[in-house]
Amino acid sequence: MAEKITGPEIKPLDMEKTTTCEATAQMLTKAEKDGVETAFHRAAAMKACPIGADSACCKHCSMGPCRLVSKDPYSKVGVCGATIDTIMARNFARMVASGAAAHTDHGMSMLDVFREVVKGDLKDYQIKDTKKLKEVAASIGIEVEDRKVDEIATDLYEELERTYTQVEGEIPFAQRVPEKTLETWRKNGIVPRGAMREIMELMHRTHMGVDQHYENITKQCSRTALADGWGGSMVATEISDILFGTPTPVAAEVNMGCLKENEGNIIIHGHEPNLFESMLASVNNPDKIQAAKDAGAEGINLVGMCCSGAEMLSRHGIPHAGNFMSTEAILVTGAVDAMGVDVQCIKQGLAKVAECYGTHLFTTNPRCKIEGAEHIELDEHHPSQCTDAIVDKAITRFKNRTRPVEIPNISNMGIHGFSAESIKYMLGGTFRGSYVPLNDNIINGRIRGVAGVVGCTNPRVKHDYVHVEMVKELIKHDVLVVQTGCSQIALAKAGLYRPEAAYLAGHGLREVCETVGMPPVLGLGSCVDNSRILIACSEMVKTGGLGDSIADLPVAGAAPEWMSEKAISIGHYFVASGVYTVFGVTFPIIENTKFKKLLFDGLEDDGLGKWGFARDPYEMAHLMIDHIDKKRKALGIDKARERVLMDMEARMAL
Ligand code: SF4
Numbered sequence: 001m002a003e004k005i006t007g008p009e010i011k012p013l014d015m016e017k018t019t020t021c022e023a024t025a026q027m028l029t030k031a032e033k034d035g036v037e038t039a040f041h042r043a044a045a046m047k048a049c050p051i052g053a054d055s056a057c058c059k060h061c062s063m064g065p066c067r068l069v070s071k072d073p074y075s076k077v078g079v080c081g082a083t084i085d086t087i088m089a090r091n092f093a094r095m096v097a098s099g100a101a102a103h104t105d106h107g108m109s110m111l112d113v114f115r116e117v118v119k120g121d122l123k124d125y126q127i128k129d130t131k132k133l134k135e136v137a138a139s140i141g142i143e144v145e146d147r148k149v150d151e152i153a154t155d156l157y158e159e160l161e162r163t164y165t166q167v168e169g170e171i172p173f174a175q176r177v178p179e180k181t182l183e184t185w186r187k188n189g190i191v192p193r194g195a196m197r198e199i200m201e202l203m204h205r206t207h208m209g210v211d212q213h214y215e216n217i218t219k220q221c222s223r224t225a226l227a228d229g230w231g232g233s234m235v236a237t238e239i240s241d242i243l244f245g246t247p248t249p250v251a252a253e254v255n256m257g258c259l260k261e262n263e264g265n266i267i268i269h270g271h272e273p274n275l276f277e278s279m280l281a282s283v284n285n286p287d288k289i290q291a292a293k294d295a296g297a298e299g300i301n302l303v304g305m306c307c308s309g310a311e312m313l314s315r316h317g318i319p320h321a322g323n324f325m326s327t328e329a330i331l332v333t334g335a336v337d338a339m340g341v342d343v344q345c346i347k348q349g350l351a352k353v354a355e356c357y358g359t360h361l362f363t364t365n366p367r368c369k370i371e372g373a374e375h376i377e378l379d380e381h382h383p384s385q386c387t388d389a390i391v392d393k394a395i396t397r398f399k400n401r402t403r404p405v406e407i408p409n410i411s412n413m414g415i416h417g418f419s420a421e422s423i424k425y426m427l428g429g430t431f432r433g434s435y436v437p438l439n440d441n442i443i444n445g446r447i448r449g450v451a452g453v454v455g456c457t458n459p460r461v462k463h464d465y466v467h468v469e470m471v472k473e474l475i476k477h478d479v480l481v482v483q484t485g486c487s488q489i490a491l492a493k494a495g496l497y498r499p500e501a502a503y504l505a506g507h508g509l510r511e512v513c514e515t516v517g518m519p520p521v522l523g524l525g526s527c528v529d530n531s532r533i534l535i536a537c538s539e540m541v542k543t544g545g546l547g548d549s550i551a552d553l554p555v556a557g558a559a560p561e562w563m564s565e566k567a568i569s570i571g572h573y574f575v576a577s578g579v580y581t582v583f584g585v586t587f588p589i590i591e592n593t594k595f596k597k598l599l600f601d602g603l604e605d606d607g608l609g610k611w612g613f614a615r616d617p618y619e620m621a622h623l624m625i626d627h628i629d630k631k632r633k634a635l636g637i638d639k640a641r642e643r644v645l646m647d648m649e650a651r652m653a654l
């Protein structure tokens with residue numbers, strides 16, 4: 001048994017209130033017996049700071065920190081005179097800046113790899129998807145007819161570099177935005193230049209004594225968030241597709257049951273696909289497989305977690321062991337021989353849990369080192385030096401396993417690997433792939449609308465529960481759900497990625513799913529792949545019949561268990577793109593303030609989307625459904641839905 005690592009006894013969690021994921025619950029119970037603490041236990045022991053949760057404090061200079069705690073938020077100001085609206089807007093803006101920086105830096109890394117591949121200096125990666133290369137290049141005006149792949153790729157690199165470095169003008173992917181949406185952005189002065197400039201300006205403006213008007217700060221927030229969604233994130237997704245292949249629907253297994261007791265288990269967790277792709281090559285190296293067999297293992301089992309996992313699940317059908325809140329719990333199985341991480345959403349707490357169970361924890365990216373973890377840097381020029389070393393360490397750990405192994409016997413098969421492209425082909429067929437069938441089904445009312453349900457998991461709410469209940473409520477009301485990241489994994493564990501799950505949908509959506517053979521919930525990959533949802537929205541507008549801008553579409557978004565600053569940036573780029581976006585858990589804002597009114601109403605008056613908030617999954621779902629119905633009415637297609645449902649009823653009666 002592992003030794004206690006926390007000193008005092010660990011107060012057992014009430015599992016009924018902690019998680020709906022049975023595998024995670026089983027491992028948390030084991031962790032308590034083993035004396036091992038996790039983020040769930042720390043969250044239960046440490047109340048969230050109510051002042052910070054309301055965003056009512058400022059520590060932007062040493063005249064403070066200033067806390068504006070009062071019944072009347074306008075009865076106090078900071079030492080410098082900053083009002084509650086300025087303080088909340090600045091705090092919110094810095095969350096957007098940080099989240100956008102994370103995605104754009106990820107995208108920049110992918111572009112670095114792409115540049116080296118195009119120059120011929122990286123041999124371990126290649127351009128796999130030339131069709132996608134041409135489509136992306138053509139979408140931003142690069143000539144593709146009768147040109148060589150490397151010529152197109154060189155031009156594409158040069159154009160996309162502007163996404164980050166350009167100091168004036170509009171980012172290249174602004175050309176993919178529906179015309180009317182782009183017009184609205186221009187009118188509001190929020191078309192992004194380059195991400196570096198937008199993030200830099202936002203950080204400057206939120207410094208003490210600079211921008212002290214919440215409306216002006218919010219404007220730069222929108223511009224920066226759009227530089228993430230239509231810039232950094234979109235480049236990350238598109239370049240990853242070009243290098244590693246665009247996802248197509250694939251059957252794959254999710255949950256902790258995908259660990260194998262008799263094999264060396266390696267988990268990859270984080271966000272950038274290059275580490276995982278190289279690891280895939282290493283575990284398939286015959287020499288490594290033989291080495292594992294020589295050590296008494298039946299093989300090497302590569303499994304993903306969090307968003308690295310969601311991306312590889314989508315692209316290659318690699319099994320996925322669980323989302324963000326299961327990353328410590330899985331180490332409690334004792335079956336993980338090595339965990340390799342790169343960037344984002346990697347809890348520092350992993351190091352202690354890994355130490356407890358003798359798991360090798362490796363950091364691989366120079367941006368992320370963790371005390372107590374071994375660092376083996378991934379150099380894309382020689383990636384196997386890193387990934388082979390991780391495989392070797394995993395094999396050694398397998399051979400010397402001393403801890404008892406307990407793997408929850410739970411796994412869930414489902415169909416993953418959708419993309420903006422595959423939605424087109426799935427509904428339209430290979431020869432007439434288009435968004436016409438989706439738009440038609442929305443117009444005739446079989447599909448009420450589309451909801452993007454995305455984002456993290458968070459120990460401040462019952463793990464997975466809010467995602468699952470909200471999505472069930474949405475599909476029950478004929479809302480087609482598209483997903484990414486940790487939310488996708490929550491629903492996959494709940495069995496909603498099986499086509500048979502269509503029986504949980506309303507009549508109309510069920511009919512569409514059964515005709516096509518698709519699940520009522522479509523997974524699009526990692527959190528950076530939320531850009532696929534933007535492309536899908538853009539396609540819906542361009543296909544016609546659903547208005548002229550993204551703000552006209554009967555769509556809504558949600559992150560019911562969000563926790564990261566990236567989620568705030570994602571939420572705000574959806575809002576700035578025209579989408580009503582509802583968050584759960586908590587919202588960093590005080591009621592009855594001007595800043596709250598701006599985010600939750602005012603932005604919509606400017607032709608953008610708006611924010612919403614609710615904690616209850618059913619309330620969240622109905623806020624979204626009401627919004628979808630409002631948009632249907634404005635489009636004049638609300639009656640169609642009533643008629644179709646009556647026809648269905650009549651047919652059922654017959
Ligand atoms: Fe206080 Fe103003 Fe300094 Fe913020 S910037 S800590 S509100 S004095």
Ligand code: MSK
Pocket residue numbers: 306307324344345454455456457484485486487526527528563564566567
């Ligand atoms: S990993 S940002 S917990 S989705 Fe992308 Fe999951 Fe949220 Fe991280």
